[in-house]
Amino acid sequence: MTMDTDDKILEKSKEWEEKVLKPWISKRPERKNNFLTPSGILVKRLYTPLDQKGDYLSKLGFPGEYPYTRGIYPNMYRGRLWTIRQYAGYGSAEDTNYRFRKLLEAGQTGLSMAFDLPTQLGLDPDHKLAFTEVGVVGVSLFHWKEMDLVMSDIPIQKVTTSMTINATAIELLSMYIATAESRGISTSELDGTVQNDILKEYIARKNYIYPPEFGIRYAVDLIEYSSKNIPNWHPISISGYHIREAGADAILEVAFTLADGIEYVRKTIERGISVDDFAPKLSFFFAAYTNIFEEIAKFRAARRMWAKIMKEMFNAKKPESMMLRFHTQTGGAELTAQQPEINIIRTTLQALAAILGGTQSLHVNSYDEALGLPTEKAAKIAIRVQQVIAHESGATDTIDPIAGSYYVEWLTDEIEEHAWKILYDIERMGGMMKAIEVGYPQAQIAESSYRIQKRLEQNDLVRVGVNMYYEPDWIGTTEVFKVNPLVRDRILQRLAKYKKERDNSKVEGSLSRLRNAADKENVNIFPYILDAIKSGATVGEVSSVLRELWGEYKEPSLF
Template sequence: MDVEGRVKEWEEKVYKAWVSKRKERKQSFITPSGITVKPLYTPLDVKGDYMEKIGLPGEYPFTRGIYPNMYRGRIWTIRQYAGFGSAEDTNARFRKLMEAGQTGLSMAFDLPTQLGLDPDNELAYTEVGVVGVSMFHWKEMDIVMNSIPLDKVSTSMTINATAIELLSMLVATAESRGLDKSVLDGTVQNDILKEYIARKNFIYPPEQSMRYAIDLIEYSYKNIPKWHPISISGYHIREAGADAVLEVAFTLADGIEYVRRTVERGIPVDDFAPTLSFFFAGYTNIFEEVAKFRAARRMWAKIMKDWFNAKKTDSMTLKFHTQTGGAELTAQQPEINIIRTTLQALAAVLGGTQSLHVNSYDEALALPSEKAAKIAIRVQQIVAYESGATETVDPLGGSYYIEWLTDEIEERAWKVIQKIEEMGGMMKAIEKGYPQAEIAESAYRLQKRIEEGDLVRVGVNLAYEKDWIGTTEVFRVNPEVRERVLQRLKKYRSERDEIKVRDALNEVRKAAENSQVNMFPYILNAIKAGATVGEISGALREVWGTYKEPIIF
């Protein structure tokens, strides 16, 4: 009897007979993304040619990984997203994390910095240093990087609407130490599309913001060759409520838009595409997440090869950072979040990530305490050196379930991308409110399943303990930070050449008015002259205006 006949016989005579007497836990088993899971997967569920669909590591379509030996060669970059208070506070945390085993920096900025406001702006006062480090002048970057070798450490900066200003600060800091900017290695997020879609920390209208983002990509690949000028980010899309399918589809659609805009400037795709990077969430359902990463990698390879005629292998490889899912962590029984983040980290590693941040168990309560951040690094080290997941490449590859689920996520994601293409691309889709509405609907479905108990959250709708007594230390930013920051801002302004700053800001305004010039050199010059983030953003606001998104619901 062939496999198909044998499987049918098993279903009728074994499986159905068994469950007729012993009821299953649920009527149906459905992943968080709404994909129905069968009780068994066999070779019948894996379609297509092996070499075409799955292939070998380091070769097109990169389903099994972008490098031939993956973690047998080197472990992913261990990052811990950190930043709070003043520059000194963040420097101290960075140095402690590096002592604990962190291998790359990942910097968080406060909301005023993200929105182009100096700390003395009336709108900024209550947010100075609260959710990230206050970074308003390049000498603050110098303090953050005190005793950190910029030519040896990879730095990731989570910044978007003011990304050129922040990268310019890092360049100014490096050059003040006698280093050429070409030695800098790291990533700046610079993904403004996902801000309009999910995160909402934008400043300027979409067209001007896209010009700004592409200017950074163009300048960086020409002048800072080791730098990744954009991190095309599905993480925030997922955290806003999107499921795994929408996370893949919207992230890749954003990537398509950035590549198109850059190519339209006359830049050959193989010149800049190798510097592109991605950023995904890692959630707790291991198998759906692994399949998601594999599908995204295969889809991006096809997009770059078939849509943009890329020739270089590096242009087709989807290099990505993963952060474990903050939205899945609970304020209830926070210590058990260590278990969740371990599973999430394992999913990212089994899915082939190049860089990883593990959220601290107190994520749902406050900024991470030093103890919680150190435990998060230990999670990565245990996965790396004790789990066995790094011994062979793509250890789940060939699983009938994983291969079927990879195909399923890919098929569903292609349908979403096709719909976006029919709208004219992601910019047009955003203007119509399509991705925003889809995320809202996905978030509603997810929350409804949790509230109905169909999707379990331990400690919330299962094993809830009203009087749980934990030992969680809640971290709080020292309120004295604000005054320290304000005093330094005042000092910087008193010591600079105001005429030089004024002239530099005027050049920024002129550059903003001329869409044919790249903004980066003018912003970099203003940073070196001593201009602040708020002053540069203010000059751009004068020319470009600000954006208020339309009501779509």
Template sequence: MDLDEKIKEWDENVYNKWISKRKERKAKFVTPSDIEVRPLYTPLDVKDFDSVGFPGEYPFTRGIYPNMYRGRIWTIRQYAGFGSSEDTNNRFRRLLEAGQTGLSMAFDLPTQLGLDPDQELAYTEVGVVGVSMFHWKEMDIVMNSIPLDKVSTSMTINATAQELLSMYIATAESRGIDKKVLDGTVQNDILKEYIARKNYIYPPESSMRYAIDLIEYSYKNVPKWHPISISGYHIREAGADAVLEVAFTLADGIEYVRKTAERGIPVDDFAPTLSFFFAGYTNVFEEVAKFRAARRMWAKIMKEMFNAKKADSMSLKFHTQTGGAELTAQQPEINIIRTTLQALAAVLGGTQSLHVNSYDEALALPSEKAAKIAIRVQQIIAHESGVTETVDPLGGSYYIEWLTDEIEERAWKVIDRIESMGGMMKAIDRGYPQAEIAESAYRIQKRIEEGDMVKIGVNMSYEPDWIGTTEVFRVNPSVRERIIQRLKSYKENRDQMKVRDSLNSLRRAAEGNENLLPYVLASIKSGSTVGEISGTLREVWGEYREAIIF
């Protein structure tokens, strides 16, 4: 009897007879991305085992390295930063002592939007959701007693990414460290800001020039640095499902590669430095399939669209952060369970770097205790679970392989539509990704409110009298005045002529076509602030105002 006949026989004589007497929990089972899940998967559901391949070989479905975590585990990179530079340095050093292996720096909104702490729009947000970083000597304080030539530092910064990388370089060089040995990442993904996160400054064309300038400068001058982290995380957190997260992220990647290659830079020269950033959500199998599909799709994109030759150019290297939007303020301690599953999915999916959200992040910035527990989650998965001992342990699962194929097929359709519009820049102008995310967010929220998508503690097992002992961390507001006073001191004790000349040079470069980063770096070294540099670029490029899309 053929396999398909055996399956039909099982379906009719075993499965259907069983459920006719014992009803299932739902009429239809679907993933968060609205992919229907059947009760059983078999070899007949796997389209092409050749596309699965082997780890470390094209198309990298099973991982970008031959031995993955048998060699070394992912970088444990907890996202942190708040208040003053001293506060953030203290938190970094404590997390490193607790087992963190890479730094991930959060910046306050004024820094992200190119405003100095003493500007009126910035005042109430100074140091609130990240560290205030307005002058390169603040970076020196943040990295006090931390060896820049040995640690890998990721900076979540976009519209002011050149300024922050320049601060890092200036800090390193002040310590006699060559920028060529610096290792880390700046996010520098401005497209996802227009799509989802909204922390942009300049119009899209100018912002893309700014981002590509950073990529070009870095591969030539800071070769170990990843000059962009193409970020699906914020797209997912804004309400996109897993399919849209993959599709929009890779479409953004296509746009960055295309724009960089248009400068005459060979793809294989810069593509190996590109990195990605995805969310890790709680539906374990969908997330694992998502990561595998994204890796395979990127390999095909680089090989077939851009004619990349190096394996490293086709390898999708990515950081994962567990799902902040999936955390609940209700019964916050059970978020530890959610983030453990999310982190496990990221590891089973082959991540290179991982941040686990702290259980209290639905309430406030993480407390030190919660951040240390998040590190312990990673350590237990790495050293106690056994999932790191073989490569791609879910590879070959009929369900996983089918779901990987299904996500890939759906994501290609979205990418094809974006390409038919002329690429992601044109799609953003038309409001396509924004509208798709809004529709996805509405669909998911409706499922939660109707109880179809269970959220423990919210629409199931809700306990209004739940008594928690959650410590809520708050930034001391007195920090703001100390930061502003230090900014005043910096401005009073610098060479004003050098500042003025460097900003004038930056203005002329912005009006022309030169790479901006050397001018931004010179301005930073002269003592210019983030607000002054961004202000200069605002004068030349203007500010972006998003069109209202209904």
């Protein structure tokens, strides 16, 4: 755009404000003085070409090319739709297998496995601390044959499976490998993801076991082993979702997620592995909230920033190493127990934002999840939301359809600029590990959460049915799903049977070898955990060995 054109737009803008806008507003005042995004970015009344920064080629470019602002693939959804991946899991292995098969029948194209708290924290179902949580918020998996049951009648070499597992990620991936090999399937045929992002556990989710030094070693061991032995597997999903759900705004979500990514890349390179040998298999996980434009801008900013980080900070050469591939889940914290059917509208908007933002995989929350685990009906509706957007909305007909919006491009720049400042602060602290130790991200999330809650209480942010249009006598028809408590008995009986029938000397030998390996700094423990799992050891037994050696992390009091 020429200077003459800029001057003409500026002149016309001032004329419009004086002759058109002011007389109109004097008779019809605006709803409020300031319009802010949920992240607190001040939104102007109108955006024009004058709000654009930089030239087209350097800021946007073309899909499938650096800096990937417009998408990581050349034709995006005109070629292949995103993976429809509903997060599911509850009760016993049989219960979850039934739900998986129903979701696949409804058109789901990838599996996403939820685990109960004992499995996530390395406790077997018969542990005294596990009793009330067995199978409650996810499936109980403690032995590789339980994984085999979960995947019964499902061709695991033909589906992609994502596992939301962190502190016990190697154990669960080892179970998946053991299941595949028992069916004559090679690890080279497996495709999927383990979350394996322990840094965000210390920051936000809190389902860690070991102190950070050992937690990061465990995570990088998995990345290293996978890059060499499981070629199609994504060994980590660097997760901003939980950071957002803990109370972070969109800017903090981008900054902290990318800072975690930098830490994992740095630690893996320190192992002597070339960045281009593992970076193409790194994946990310973001939330999608209801403010469509801020979310779209967030995704575009994150993609552009990661490309620059990999190219300039880590000297990556392969284009695939610079591509930010991400899964998205709609915002659980934005679901309301009040008037729950309205959540279908929220999740539809959130899903649309993720798709317009260029996601590779998507989970849409079920409308009843503020009340409990999703019912089969609610989960099927969540799949239908994705299918309607895919086939009826027109959002997939062209690549990056929102690009060129003066507002979205300006907002993308704003989010990027704010996120870079936070990243630079973290780097000055010595990286995300050091920042976690001094409580920086935890404090920032707490402050953000307080700020957002205050805006809700002051009605500056609106939740329909909660702080506006609330109806105390709203009568819903929402069925609430509950896990059968008798399932626990079945699980405990099967665990006792496994332990009785296995070769205990073989198990003890494998655990002893694991103990020796974990006690040495430069030994990758993945092969030893895999051997223990194949030998019949349980998740709790493997974790107990590592707990004895590494200890358990106790978070310091920060407030």
